[in-house]
Amino acid sequence: LLQEECVVPNGSDQSLLEKLLTTHSSNPVFARSKQSARNTTIAHFSVVHYAGKVQYNIDGWVEKNKDAVERSGLDVLSESKKPILQALFPKPKNGAVRPRKPSLCASTVSHMYKEQLLNLLETLNTTRAQFIRCISPNDHRQPGFIDSHLVLHQLRCNGVLEGVRICRQGYPNRLPFDEFINRYKLLSSGGQFEADSEGASQLCRILKLDPARAQIGTTKVFCKVGVISQVS
Structure with missing residues (x-):
């Protein structure tokens, strides 16, 4: 519109x-x-x-949104000797004349912004993005001051609290068999364990871990919140 x-x-x-x-x-x-x-x-x-x-x-x-620029201003900038201005405002090639009325639809702020967003999404879709959630500590831009109600509101709106709740109900700590055994086998009085599901199960029994809180998967040991801290 x-x-x-x-x-x-x-x-x-x-x-x-x-x-x-x-x-x-x-x-x-x-x-x-x-x-x-x-x-x-x-x-x-x-x-x-x-x-x-x-x-x-x-x-x-x-x-x-029209972001209108006088053609004479563009001509002056294109004649500049400064490298950065020459790159931003190149002269028309092969004697071409700069159009007096460039397409308004292609030059508006909203159109360029939309194109930039589409290019950004295209780039993101080709990558494995890692997103960082930024939380504003207060509305006054003051260092060292945390508005707890504002922070809690942002955490709730960003889904962080819900993510933590789901994480706690699942098995957030996941260790490959070899890493789990190498890290905790010293608690077994010198026992020998194969780096497989049977070896991991044997070590879990020796450590007296609750089977409901430490599950043996195909390649990893899945632990509830607090299990790793307890063993460590």
Whole structure:
């Protein structure tokens, strides 16, 4: 909708807001803000994200999304002797003339942002990504101050607490047979164990581990939370 509003003649923020409200009026996560409902000169709308409701001010969206740049400015930058500017604003090749009206759809901020996201997703799909969850300690950007309620809210919304609960109910500690035996065989008074399921089972019996808390798999020993700490 934002892209279309930038292309149509006399597109405006208020027109965009009305289109958003009309298109998403039945969506439970989208709503016109109370300020905008009372005063038509205030163009706000709200979106209910997973962590709470966020209010957006739509003023200036259409103009900012167009990201218009004067052609004369591009020509000046392309004539620069600075290497970084030459790389960012190359001259037209083979005497080509820079188009006076580049495609608006291909030059808007939202279009370029969408293309960047698609390229990023394409790259991520070819990798084995490891994600780090970042938690903000407080809303005041102050070091050494932790707002426990804010941190707990983020952990809950990010699914960290649920992940920990599921992890505790499962077998989070998993050791290959050879690693398990090499690490804990010294507790067996010099016994000899093969690095297989039978050897791991024998060592578990000597260590008096509860079979319900230490399971023998095909290649690993699966332990509940606390078993490794107990043995160590």
